[in-house]
Amino acid sequence: MKTSTARAIQCSAALAAAGLLLTACGSSGGSGSGQSAQAAPVSFKGRGPISYVAGKDTTGTVQTIINRWNKAHPKEKVTFIQLPTDADSQRQQMIQNAETKSDAYTVLATDVVWTSEFAAHQWIEPLPANQFPLGKMLQPVVETGKYRGKLYAVPASSNGGLLFYRTDLLKKAGVTRPPTTWAQMTADCAKVKKLPEAKNMSCYAGQFQKYEGLTVNFAEAVNSAGGQIVDATGKPDVDTPQAKKGLDFLVHSFKDKTIPKEAITYQEEDGRQAFQAGKLIFLNNWPYVYSLAQKSGIKGKFAVAPLPGLNGPGASSLGGSNLALSSFAKNKATALDFMKFFTSEESATYFLKNASLAPPYADLYDSASLDKQYPYLPDLKQSITKAVPRPRVVQYGDVTAAIQNEVYAALTGKKSSAQALKDLQGDLQKLTAQ
Secondary structure, eight states, X not given: XXXXXXOOSOOOHHHHHTXXXXXXXXXXXXXXXXXXOOOOOOOOOOOSOEEEEEEOOSSSOHHHHHHHHHHHOTTSOEEEEEEOSSHHXXXXXXHHHHHTTOSXXXXXXXXXXXXXXXXXXXXXXXXXXXXSOGGGBOHHHHHTTEETTEEOOEEEEEEEOEEEEEHHHHHHTTOOSOOSBHHHHHHXXXXXXXXXXGTTOEEEEOOOSSSHHHHHHHHHHHHHTTOOSBOTXXXXXXXXHHHHHHHHHHHHHHHTTSSOGGGGGOOHHHHHHHHHTTOEEEEEEOTHHHHHHHTSTTTTSEEEEOOBBSSSBOOOBEEXXXXXXXXXXXXXXXXXXXXXXHTSHHHHHHHHHHHOOBOSBGGGGGOHHHHHHOTTHHHHHXXXXXXXXXXXXXXXXXXXXXXXXHHHHHHTTSSOHHHHHHHHHHHHHHHHHO
């Protein structure tokens, strides 16, 4: 999900420890202005109407929260601007708005991997960390909002990948537990597909269209096979046997039709709809699927488990949505108060109960009443706390584009896994050398 830019300052030790690519410290090409992050004092002044800008709300819950705010603040109303559903388009429109220094966008719902890029370009403002209850939030989630030690974005929701599966069909096929490895999942599929009601079903899908979802799914496959995209020092490390095993899993799954061929066009919603329509036995997706699937024809016929991996439970990519404040916005005092309201524990509870969005607040995962209503919460908490961040780099757009190009070439048979990873290693090394 990103393009990018600048370098100027030195990486903080915290960023290096987080496994950032080395170019997070340096200049880069891309679409941005190349400005460095000089932390000018922010004046949170001005009250009046503002906008909240996010991807299309497929849950139907965001406007309800905004209506609550608007009813209590009639002179400081928030207008909800909905962007396309895919993260790449959202990011591009936010960048275009920032590069023209437009005040049309006030509060931005940003992907957790955009913070470094947006902060380095001074497209978003540093925020007063002491005015948000960050200590009550899961720390890996809080870290996604920081750049060079300062808070630039506040967690609104988190996200961890989960395996949705058809409990009714697995039970009828004699499978009593969800798979923990890819081999078990394939074997379970073979048993289920012998059932008359599973005759036309496919085994498994994730998100494989050439967009940010492909980067997420590739990262999960590599991490779940014991590999990594960057090493502990931030250097690219994808031309390895472990990474090849991860990519091979996806490539071979397309070849043997474990993954249906149409899944090469799947984004999140395509997979969800296929799962709800009874076309898939297993689905890798975010927790928002739970609430919608419970309202569909498969209600009571599915459950959730951790992602499988090569030799045991796999590793999710860390997802989620943060709120950031546009540097070019007006009425920043109103914006700051709205950000506190929208990211409050009360709002997070509402989004959990009504849209099954993963909350950033730790205690919500330990609530007995919520666990009874959402039995997947323990698995989700584990998925988030053990999730592997995508490379948090200033030039993220270039990095993710390189990943998508090479992985897509492997999935569509234009390159072998080995060649795609070799070429990707070269691409990432060039990017980190800029």
